[in-house]
Amino acid sequence: MIAIKLENLYNISQISKALPIFKPDLRSCSNIDIKSSIVLGLSGAYRSVITLDLKELSNGHILIAGMSGSGKTFLVKNIISKAMSINDISIAIVDWSDEYKDIARLYGLEIIDPCNIISYISYRYSIEELSHYIRDKLGSEALSYIQKLNDARCIRERIDLLNDSIYISLNGLDDLKVRAILESYIWLENKELYRRAYRKEPFRFIVIDEAWKLISYSIDILKLIREGRKRGIGVIVSTQLLNDSIKELIANAATIILFKLQSNTDIETIEKILNSNISKELNKLHRGRFILVSNKVGGISTALVDSQLNVYNNDTLIIEARDMILRYSIDRLKRRLLELGVSEDDIDKLLQDAAAAGSYIGIEQLLKIMPYEIRRVESIALLKEIGLDDSYIAELL
Numbered sequence: 323m324i325a326i327k328l329e330n331l332y333n334i335s336q337i338s339k340a341l342p343i344f345k346p347d348l349r350s351c352s353n354i355d356i357k358s359s360i361v362l363g364l365s366g367a368y369r370s371v372i373t374l375d376l377k378e379l380s381n382g383h384i385l386i387a388g389m390s391g392s393g394k395t396f397l398v399k400n401i402i403s404k405a406m407s408i409n410d411i412s413i414a415i416v417d418w419s420d421e422y423k424d425i426a427r428l429y430g431l432e433i434i435d436p437c438n439i440i441s442y443i444s445y446r447y448s449i450e451e452l453s454h455y456i457r458d459k460l461g462s463e464a465l466s467y468i469q470k471l472n473d474a475r476c477i478r479e480r481i482d483l484l485n486d487s488i489y490i491s492l493n494g495l496d497d498l499k500v501r502a503i504l505e506s507y508i509w510l511e512n513k514e515l516y517r518r519a520y521r522k523e524p525f526r527f528i529v530i531d532e533a534w535k536l537i538s539y540s541i542d543i544l545k546l547i548r549e550g551r552k553r554g555i556g557v558i559v560s561t562q563l564l565n566d567s568i569k570e571l572i573a574n575a576a577t578i579i580l581f582k583l584q585s586n587t588d589i590e591t592i593e594k595i596l597n598s599n600i601s602k603e604l605n606k607l608h609r610g611r612f613i614l615v616s617n618k619v620g621g622i623s624t625a626l627v628d629s630q631l632n633v634y635n636n637d638t639l640i641i642e643a644r645d646m647i648l649r650y651s652i653d654r655l656k657r658r659l660l661e662l663g664v665s666e667d668d669i670d671k672l673l674q675d676a677a678a679a680g681s682y683i684g685i686e687q688l689l690k691i692m693p694y695e696i697r698r699v700e701s702i703a704l705l706k707e708i709g710l711d712d713s714y715i716a717e718l719l
Contacts, residue, residue: 382556388581
């Protein structure tokens with residue numbers, strides 16, 4: 323099992339941001355392999371634990387779709403955590419916005435920059451072959467960028483980009499450079515693909531954040547998805563949008579996780595591909611609840627799941643504030659609201675509503691019972707305790 327490198331992080335808040343901590347009691351679940359199973363959550367009525375065994379997938383492709391703030395990132399980080407705890411599994415993260423940088427540092431993944439990728443290709447294969455590919459696909463400007471990176475010669479010795487656990491950040495690159503690096507990395511993975519032996523059990527996962535952007539850029543990612551599943555490569559994608567380019571990914575993914583989607587068009591796309599009428603269930607989803615779809619030969623099976631986000635802790639309240647997911651002790655909230663002069667009846671009603679929604683409330687529900695006009699200083703102090711910054715509090719009040 324890999325050791326977590328706590329020295330790579332500055333403080334405890336970074337640890338909590340990087341790693342979604344959840345410790346369910348699986349001792350009574352005799353049919354679950356704890357070593358390789360990730361707990362996704364509990365069935366809709368809290369009847370049973372829902373798990374995903376990373377070593378027993380029919381193929382390693384996992385699609386996670388949902389609007390911003392629905393719980394995708396929380397779930398992906400839990401999958402990454404479990405994958406990193408299995409000795410014979412490696413992981414590569416392709417990140418658009420540094421969303422996963424903290425968890426990559428937490429687990430000691432090698433941080434790879436664009437120059438490292440091009441230098442590795444030049445060392446392992448032929449840079450001329452890649453250059454022809456980039457020029458034909460993206461043009462001379464993209465080729466010049468690749469050649470400039472190659473001239474820098476920043477090879478990382480003892481790092482194997484195709485088998486080690488790595489983190490690739492695309493944050494801050496302009497559109498052309500993003501396309502050039504994406505195409506180069508996917509080209510590299512596809513070149514190696516046919517050297518890998520056929521195997522059913524996944525041994526390497528490639529995590530791609532906001533996959534609708536990547537797939538719209540790179541047709542070759544579809545080749546990796548089609549052929550990779552035969553050779554133990556699992557592609558895990560997180561996406562806000564479902565467009566035509568994702569259709570083949572959905573068809574090839576054995577596991578599909580659907581949080582609340584942004585538009586009716588996205589829902590129609592899913593229904594058409596899966597040949598299943600699930601729009602009613604999708605429209606009812608709230609933050610942290612999803613539909614798990616097992617896409618198998620002969621049909622699909624679905625389950626409504628409250629994710630770890632919602633069953634995080636029976637003593638913890640989950641508070642939605644804009645695009646943030648905040649957690650606060652129920653006992654402490656009761657005590658602080660009583661100190662503010664809120665009646666016990668109002669507090670009980672708030673917590674009953676939260677329990678009905680899976681220990682989850684919106685910040686506006688909390689504000690309704692807070693006497694912030696009379697006790698403004700104390701109310702602001704509580705909102706800061708919960709995790710809101712000054713500018714957002716000013717907007718609210």
